[in-house]
Amino acid sequence: MINNDVINEIRNKSDIVSIISNYVPLTKRGKNYFGVCPFHDDHSPSMSVSPEKQIYTCFSCGATGNVFTFVSEYEHISFIEAVKLLGNKLGYNLTTHEKVDTKSGDYKIYEIASKFYQNNLNSSLGKKAIEYLENRGLNRETIKKFGIGLSLNKSSLTELLINKGIKLDKLIELGLSNTMSNDLFLNRIMFPLYDLNGNVVAFSGRIYNMKDNSKYINTKETSIFKKGNLLYNYHNAREHLKKNDYVIIMEGFMDVIRASTVGINNCVATMGTAFTKEQANIIRKMTDNVILCFDGDKAGEEATISAIKVLEDIEINPKIIRLEDDLDPDEYIIKNGKEAFLNKIDTSINVIDYKLSLLKKNKNFHNLEDISEYIDNSIKELVKVNDDILVELTLKKFEAEYKIDYEILKKKYETYNNKKDIKEVKVVKNNKKVITIYEKAERSLIYYMLKSVDVLTLVEHNISYFPSMEIRYLSNEIIDFYHKYGKIDVADFISFISSKEELLKVLYEILNMDMKDEYTNLEIEDYISVIKKYFKKSKISKLEKSLKEETDPLKQAKILSEIMAVKGVK
Ligand SMILES: [Zn+2]
Incomplete structure (x- = not known):
């Protein structure tokens, strides 16, 4: 076991923004950083990282935690192993598990x-x-x-x-x-x-x-x-990146071996699985310059499209090579030789050109309906592009090529673009859980206890008991933490209860609540009185139940006066 003080010390030295940046690109917006969440199938940045609180929260899937839980979840290792991993990087000598x-x-x-x-x-x-x-x-x-x-x-x-x-x-x-x-x-x-x-x-x-x-x-x-977590030849290709700063992703290990026989050594292979998010993140650690070179057949085309999606989610815009005659890279190099393949690399195309070329397939460009459908679908694709200049250039190209007024194209683009935003907001709303007024009060109190020692002290002195068991435990842990360290720190508190999964789950839900940063004393008093009312109500209903079951008139009178007493306390 590692001492809690050492864990907190390591956490303090491991800035969450820079550690998470090693795994997921983050962009600063306001006082927080945002990135695509690696813990659910995320398509827009749903995860926020707070440099102030040193925690991350995903408003879509609810993933939350401190720097250790991130590394532990991401690397599929235990909490303590994550502590050791980050600690050893800082020069601590923590024995491995x-x-x-x-x-x-x-x-x-x-x-x-x-x-x-x-x-x-x-x-x-x-x-x-x-x-x-x-x-x-x-x-x-x-x-x-x-x-x-x-x-x-x-x-x-x-x-x-x-x-x-x-x-x-x-x-x-x-x-x-x-x-x-x-x-x-x-x-x-x-x-x-x-x-x-x-x-x-x-x-x-x-x-x-x-x-x-x-x-x-x-x-x-x-x-x-675990196939989906590996890339064939990664350990060799990594060495060759210093010379050529790009990596070519292929499907099979024979493709990679073949490319190496003609001196192209910066290739990796997915080994027959669909390109995964884990593999994309491995690639991102190598370089942002990626070329997809899958098999030339229909399956290879589908694999290319899905790999583009996975890469775009982590803000990598790959280039694409497509091989003719259904050939895979192995066969292509055997048939056409090194120079032909090098030429393929030099003429690899960007994602939007590739997608537009797919949309052009089987369309008759003498037919107005086909043209209109092609432009409509192309604009839908353009909406996904995060590059304003590329969007602009493509729209201008359509204007020149098909003699359509630029304003009309732009308007269509904006319509689809707005729809996209609305969809994203909806997903978030659907994930919010409905909770009762008591749950809201107890959860809000926990939220502000973690922000302010004043609230913590108020709760400690006014509430002996929370209605929900897990909130009761959580509150006790927070109070224990405060008495041990003399301060409140969410990120360290997460480490403090890292072995208690049930409590962590509730804590993460609470940290994910849509709460304002500021609170007034009146609001806190309100929450406390809601909790007190809950106990009053449940005490009364308990007494009323025993009153009904009681047959002795003397005892009945006694219960009745108890009920009056509880009701009388304002
Ligand atoms: Zn998520």
Whole structure:
């Protein structure tokens, strides 16, 4: 365990705006910063970050917290691991968690497996496979660079690892063996898949000398292999960015390997999944200059469109390469060579030109209806562009090309643009929960207790008990925190209750309430009296219930006078 004072000290030194900026681009508006929320499918900046309070809140999905909860949620690590991560960056020497050690054991197993496969390929058993690879234009240097290996026709990997003292259960869990103690990969050329740090975490095995229904088989997802969180060749491509400050995203690892054979090394691959938000954020850490080069077929076109959306959400405007004849980059480079592919890179187009080219497909530009539909759809696309100059230029281009008055085009653009704003506001409103007057009062009191010691003291002396259990606990924790540290600080308070998930949930709801920053004493007194009334009412209804059940007239009279007494207290 790490001491609370150390946690607060690290938090104090880790400015939330600069830490979150490493993950999500933030723009300053007023006194807060805004960015696209990484915790829900966000299309406009819904997350605000307060440099003053050192917390973030998403007004759409409700994600809230301090710098540690952000890193913990984003990196999928525990709160304490996030503290350690940020602390160690600042030069604290906080020992790493046990969980990381088990992971490093898993990496070790994959490293042994990868070496084993590579040795097989280099042995006499690998002759045919080497021939096959060389025929496909992958020479020894490429084979070595990408760690390509070979699995054999018996369960020799499982044997080797069990002899090294690794349990079969572990090998099954890691997707290397089955319950019969057999290797999962047999007779295949093995392509290791790497995580962002260059650890081997999975394999893709390709057939080469036999017929099989599945050309490739891949390791299942495991604790160290989550497809959507990885980009093939990231660890190598990152090194090449210093020379060429752009990255090319492809679909398959063979595309990336092929590009490297003609000296293009700044490529990564999504490995057959749709391009994810996690992958987009990884890219953003590398560079803002992105080229999408997916397969030339229809599926590749759809993948391109959805990747554009994911990238635009984090304010990256990619360039696009489309390949003819349904070719993938691997096939294209084999067929047309290096120069042709370099030319493709040089002539990659921007997103709006790409989208307009798609809209032009199957349209007859001698037909007025088709023209009108094309312009209408194009303007709808333009609304999504965050670049005023590009919008202006495109509208001018339409004016010249189709002889339509500029003002008409502009007006249409503005109509769609206004509709977009209205839609965004609606989403936010629908997310607000309906709460009772008592809940409103108790939640408002908690909100202002976290802002002001005066309110905290008033609540401490006037309310012994909140109606809702979680608010009662939360209020006790706030009062405890204050007595321990002599001050109130929301960001540190979040750390203080970080192990109490239920309380955090309520706290986040409260921090997300639409409250004014200022309050008057009258408002606070009102809230307190609403809470007091609640108890009075519930006390009376309890007494009235027992009055009904009571048959003894003497006792009845006693209850009655109690009721009068409670009612009489103003
Ligand atoms: Zn959100």
